[in-house]
Amino acid sequence: MAQPDTLLTLDGVVKTFGRHRAVDGVSLAVRRGEFLTLLGPSGCGKTTILRMVAGFEHPDSGTIAIDGKPIQGIPPYRRPIGLVFQNLALFPHLTVGENIAFGLRVRRQPAETIARSVDEALALVELSGYGERRVHELSGGQRQRVALARALVIRPAVMLLDEPLGALDLKLRRQLQLELKQIQQRTGTTFIFVTHDQEEAITMSDRIAVMNGGRVEQLDTADRVYNRPTTEFVATFVGDTNLLTGRVSSVAGPTATVSVPVLGRDVPAPAGDARAGTGVRLSIRPENVRFADSASPWRMDARVLEVVYAGAAHRYTVEAGEARLLVAAPASPGTAPLAVGQRVALTWAADDAVLLAPPAGSPGR
Numbered sequence: 001m002a003q004p005d006t007l008l009t010l011d012g013v014v015k016t017f018g019r020h021r022a023v024d025g026v027s028l029a030v031r032r033g034e035f036l037t038l039l040g041p042s043g044c045g046k047t048t049i050l051r052m053v054a055g056f057e058h059p060d061s062g063t064i065a066i067d068g069k070p071i072q073g074i075p076p077y078r079r080p081i082g083l084v085f086q087n088l089a090l091f092p093h094l095t096v097g098e099n100i101a102f103g104l105r106v107r108r109q110p111a112e113t114i115a116r117s118v119d120e121a122l123a124l125v126e127l128s129g130y131g132e133r134r135v136h137e138l139s140g141g142q143r144q145r146v147a148l149a150r151a152l153v154i155r156p157a158v159m160l161l162d163e164p165l166g167a168l169d170l171k172l173r174r175q176l177q178l179e180l181k182q183i184q185q186r187t188g189t190t191f192i193f194v195t196h197d198q199e200e201a202i203t204m205s206d207r208i209a210v211m212n213g214g215r216v217e218q219l220d221t222a223d224r225v226y227n228r229p230t231t232e233f234v235a236t237f238v239g240d241t242n243l244l245t246g247r248v249s250s251v252a253g254p255t256a257t258v259s260v261p262v263l264g265r266d267v268p269a270p271a272g273d274a275r276a277g278t279g280v281r282l283s284i285r286p287e288n289v290r291f292a293d294s295a296s297p298w299r300m301d302a303r304v305l306e307v308v309y310a311g312a313a314h315r316y317t318v319e320a321g322e323a324r325l326l327v328a329a330p331a332s333p334g335t336a337p338l339a340v341g342q343r344v345a346l347t348w349a350a351d352d353a354v355l356l357a358p359p360a361g362s363p364g365r
């Protein structure tokens, strides 16, 4: 399974605490130089995976390998891994420079090498000149940058970052997201980044592993995770969506016609490998539901129930048949938004809908 560009592999990794399977058979191939994010709700096993890669926990079964070699039995401090955790504190009694030098001292590097590496690391995180400062003289964002520099200075093969920006306010968080991504690209280091913030995952990642209940539900590019979710969990966890239950009534080439009882009508969706007669769930993003015009191949009547202005877009709740749908439309300057009660016609492109398998146990499967 390992491709030549694969750096780190997890193969069937299981970790149980008591009777609880925190990690329930995870297989992943992390590519050299990629920014991979583990995204999922609290308790889904993200930190436990990082702790096993770092060597603080050991899998009950399954293998973790770097460059094809299993790392079981290698103690944490010998693994080629850099760590930045939200609560992994800097040493308060050391200066910034001494904090960053720590890993190199442990590895008994010569003094000149240490001095040069510390300067380079400070420059990398844009803190040149801060080497003599004490930790308590830094802002929260500066501390996280020092933590990053301290982890990067040993030139790890893999950086593990567990919600490193979680404690920062939104503005600083956005700024550091950009910086982190730039540093990752400049150094070419492989990053495994953990967050439960889907927006953060989408803006930063080359690929996202969406986790749920100790398993990876989908591992894909940010674009595909958002636009082509494969499960209902992924469709709802990553962004807002409209979920409709229906049955495939016919398939013609790439397009399926799905009968949706709450809408009281048939709607189009990409066929994929769907077959006529099967029960499906249909996911359609608010921004993909459009107001129909005369050129639209199909349309359905709806009525505006609610309007919310959200920066660059208006978000409408509309009623279509017995369904309530979310619709997001760009707010164009000088144009009034639709009014509550107004009648509208909606449509979507078949390609913008996604057919999902219904969750196990639901009727129609």
Ligand SMILES: Nc1ncnc2c1ncn2[C@@H]1O[C@H](COP(=O)(O)OP(=O)(O)OP(=O)(O)O)[C@@H](O)[C@H]1O
Pocket (backbone or CB within 6 Å): 017, 018, 020, 022, 040, 041, 042, 043, 044, 045, 046, 047, 048, 049, 196
């Ligand atoms: N040392 C431990 N002993 C017992 N249970 C644990 C231990 N560490 C983790 N767990 C449990 O394993 C599950 C996964 O925990 P983990 O910390 O990996 O979740 P997470 O995805 O990082 O969540 P969060 O987003 O809240 O940080 C949770 O149910 C947690 O309570």
Ligand SMILES: [Mg+2]
Pocket (backbone or CB within 6 Å): 046, 047, 048, 162
């Ligand atoms: Mg965690």
